[in-house]
Amino acid sequence: MKLYWKILLLALLPLLLALGLGFFRLELIVRFQRSGREAADELKMALLNSRFKAYREDRSRNAAVLAGANDAVRAVQNSDTGFLVPWGELFLDPLRYSLIFFTDGDGIVLARAHDPYRFGDDLSGHPAVAAALKGRRSVGLFELDGEPALLETRPVMLYGEIQVGTVGIGAPLTKELLAHFSEGTGLGIEVEIEGFPPISMEECCGNTERKSVALFPSVSEESLKFRRIEAVFTEDELGADLRYFQRNLVLTMLLLSVTLLSGLFLLLRRYLRPFSLLVEDVTLLSGNQEDFFELRKRLAHNYLDTSHEVSVIAHSLSRLMERIQETITLLEWTSRTDPLTRISNRLHLDSMLEEEMKASAKTGSPLSVLIFDLDHFKMVNDDFGHQAGDNVLRRTAEILKSLVPVGFVGRWGGEEFLAVLPGAGEEEATEFGERIREAVESEPFPIGRRVTISAGVAEMIPGDTPGSLVGRADKGLYEAKETGRNRVVLRKA
Amino acid sequence: MKTQRVRPVSRSCFRAFLLLLVALCFLRLSSADASENYIFAVYPVHDPNRMLTAFQPLADFIAAETGVPVRLVVTGNYEEMTRRLADGSVHFAFFTSSGYVKHASSIPGLVYLATYAELDAKGLVTPYYHSMIISLEEGPVDALADLKGRNFGFTDKDSTSGYKVPLTMLRALGMEPASFFGKLFFLGRHDAVVEALRAGSIQGGAVSDGTLHNAVRQYGDVFRVLAVSESIPLDAVVAASGVAAEHAEAVRRGLASLAPDSAPMSAFREQFGWPAAGFVVLGDEFYEPLRRALEPAEDAGEQEADG
Structure with missing residues (x-):
């Protein structure tokens, strides 16, 4: 696992723990609030039921008084609308008892307190009035004037024995009446009656709870039946706020967490990725899976622009590798260079010759070798000293190095030099040998004496080994020496 | 002899003293209230508070005419008014014509003073009015006979023009309301009869001509008059027997001189x-035709009221 992933997880754990604790605490508060709300709702329901009951009892009392007053009984008996209207008006209430009427014994309306000049119509077919005409008190929900109404009717009795008419008291079941019942409770009421559109004091009612209430626990058999009466518990503001807060907090915290973690991840990645890369590079180096020089170059360049701490490490490492590389280069150069002439030594020549022969054999291109040997070099040493002899060797090496067109030259041993010419056939190699011979002969060495050089030439043939190839060139050299020196002899296979 | 002369003189003086004492007591009794204040009673044909407001200028006028403070009272009904006029606890009263016709004869020593008068549609001062049976012009009723089996509205059973006179009229035409109409309603007020007609609750009703006049002014000529009564005398002002004759006469003269723009008349109009x-002095004889007309009707009305 990468370093920044580890640090990210390390940072994530306490964050998740804090968030979890916060949510748990908030959930406790919400539950506490909810239980409080439920207790308050029960109280509201009790209040609502108590208001319904009080309304029923109060209306029943008013109906009894309306029907029981002696003057009213006489007025009903005598069709005294002029008395009954103001008598009924005394009991009118804009909401609670907005319907008060009297009928005679045939069900003909004698007076409507709520509509003083409308009377004379026949209500004997109305179920509540019909029940009252039969001497029964009737209570419930009835259609009256085209709308549902809470109504109580009862007979009007003369002397308590002779029925002379009926009285009705009630109110249309409107949302205003429902609002009156639920005033101050915060509850809504919804009513559904068969054949009528639903009545609701609330327009809303989205995410709300409903409970059935008993507006009329017992209604007369002729009453319309409620399909549904429900108290609507509108969501309380505190609870809604808490739940809103809870939802938003969760969303916010999730968003914040994702953002924070993403940011943290990017930050960690940005700062720790170089460490990881460096570790990878160093691992590759230690596993010998990466080129030393390529790696050094990468360390020097990849971390060049960063101000990160890893840059210092990378640069230090790069410098260290550079020094190692220099040392290696020096060691390599030393191992393949003749210290006197500063051209390839015998060891390097052997390996290079072998490589070039393999390459030529593979490609089929020609390859030739030349062995040079300074003529009478012992006399130079003897006459002018080894220092002068060394100078002659160094100058000869320079000439060889400067004139070799393709390939390389090296000191084969003593005063002998070997030139390897890949791509050159025997004629080209012989020409090269002649140019060297002439250059050495014409070179004004400081010893003041002409110095010559002999050479043997051989071209590689299939099946040659370095030894056989060089052996043939060496034979050519021997022949050149034998035949007067300062010559180039091609030795064919 | 001297003693004998004395005795008759003493006896005569004693007798004279007793007679004087009795006379003083009588005078004291008869003018006891008058020396303090008179009571002027009205019957509540409207809201009692409005009655007090409307009649207070007239009470003040009587006080000014008699020089005796007048207190205005509203009695609960005609029986109370009649009883109090009889026992002397009320000195002046304002009777509706039917109330006067019904109760005046039963009050000993009651003195008729004047009859209330109104301006009729032509602007003439008239001490009488009419009862009318009306329907809606646009309705199905063109004549009284069309009201058969339909709803009919009276005002109340104490109303002269709203019940008693039209009841007499209908019976004179052979129409017994209880059986002729589909349903009878007693609406309490004349204007309620008009409103119930307009609402279609009744198809015919009995009102005074003044009520119809106001209704036409308010709603236009949308009513049909089916029958009109004989003239009905307007309300009467009376004095109890205990009122000093000169005070009664002063009030009669004063009432007869009241102009239409006087404070009492203005109060009536406003309330x-x-x-x-104003008032005109016509005498008790003016009410005799009404008295004759209502006698059988009242009996029948009572029967009707008792169902």
């Missing part, structure tokens, strides 16, 4: 909308 014009 009741009556086209009050």
Whole structure:
């Protein structure tokens, strides 16, 4: 696992723990609030039921008084609308008892307190009035004037024995009446009656709870039946706020967490990725899976622009590798260079010759070798000293190095030099040998004496080994020496 | 002899003293209230508070005419008014014509003073009015006979023009309301009869001509008059027997001189909308035709009221 992933997880754990604790605490508060709300709702329901009951009892009392007053009984008996209207008006209430009427014994309306000049119509077919005409008190929900109404009717009795008419008291079941019942409770009421559109004091009612209430626990058999009466518990503001807060907090915290973690991840990645890369590079180096020089170059360049701490490490490492590389280069150069002439030594020549022969054999291109040997070099040493002899060797090496067109030259041993010419056939190699011979002969060495050089030439043939190839060139050299020196002899296979 | 002369003188003086004492007591009794204040009673044909407001200028006028403070009272009904006039606890009263016709004869020593008068539609001062049976012009009723089996509205059983006179009229035409109409309603007020007609609750009703006049002014000529009664005398002002004759006479003269723009008449107009014009002195005989007309009707009305 990468370093920044580890640090990210390390940072994530306490964050998740804090968030979890916060949510748990908030959930406790919400539950506490909810239980409080439920207790308050029960109280509201009790209040609502108590208001319904009080309304029923109060209306029943008013109906009894309306029907029981002696003057009213006489007025009903005598069709005294002029008395009954103001008598009924005394009991009118804009909401609670907005319907008060009297009928005679045939069900003909004698007076409507709520509509003083409308009377004379026949209500004997109305179920509540019909029940009252039969001497029964009737209570419930009835259609009256085209709308549902809470109504109580009862007979009007003369002397308590002779029925002379009926009285009705009630109110249309409107949302205003429902609002009156639920005033101050915060509850809504919804009513559904068969054949009528639903009545609701609330327009809303989205995410709300409903409970059935008993507006009329017992209604007369002729009453319309409620399909549904429900108290609507509108969501309380505190609870809604808490739940809103809870939802938003969760969303916010999730968003914040994702953002924070993403940011943290990017930050960690940005700062720790170089460490990881460096570790990878160093691992590759230690596993010998990466080129030393390529790696050094990468360390020097990849971390060049960063101000990160890893840059210092990378640069230090790069410098260290550079020094190692220099040392290696020096060691390599030393191992393949003749210290006197500063051209390839015998060891390097052997390996290079072998490589070039393999390459030529593979490609089929020609390859030739030349062995040079300074003529009478012992006399130079003897006459002018080894220092002068060394100078002659160094100058000869320079000439060889400067004139070799393709390939390389090296000191084969003593005063002998070997030139390897890949791509050159025997004629080209012989020409090269002649140019060297002439250059050495014409070179004004400081010893003041002409110095010559002999050479043997051989071209590689299939099946040659370095030894056989060089052996043939060496034979050519021997022949050149034998035949007067300062010559180039091609030795064919 | 001297003693004998003395005795008759003493006896005569004693007798004279007793007679004087009795006379003083009588005078004291008869003018006891008058020396303090008179009571002027009205019957509540409207809201009692409005009655007090409307009649207070007239009470003040009587006080000014008699020089005796007058207190205005509203009695609960005609029986109370009649009883109090009889026992002397009320000195002046304002009777509706039917109330006067019904109760005046039963009050000993009651003195008729004047009859209330109004301006009729032509602007003439008239001490009488009419009862009318009306329907809606646009309705199905063109004549009284069309009201058979339909709803009919009276005002109340104490109303002269709203019940008693039209009841007499109908019976004179052979129409017994209880059986002729589909349903009878007693609406309490004349204007309620008009409103119930307009609402279609009744198809015919009995009102005074003044009520119809106001209704036409308010709603236009949308009513049809089916029958009109004989003239009905307007309300009467009376004095109880205990009122000093000179005070009664002063009030009669004063009432007869009241102009339409006087304070009492203005108060009537403002409170009741009556086209009050003043008072005229016509005598008890003016009510005799009404008295004759209502006697059988009242009996029948009582039967009707008792169902």
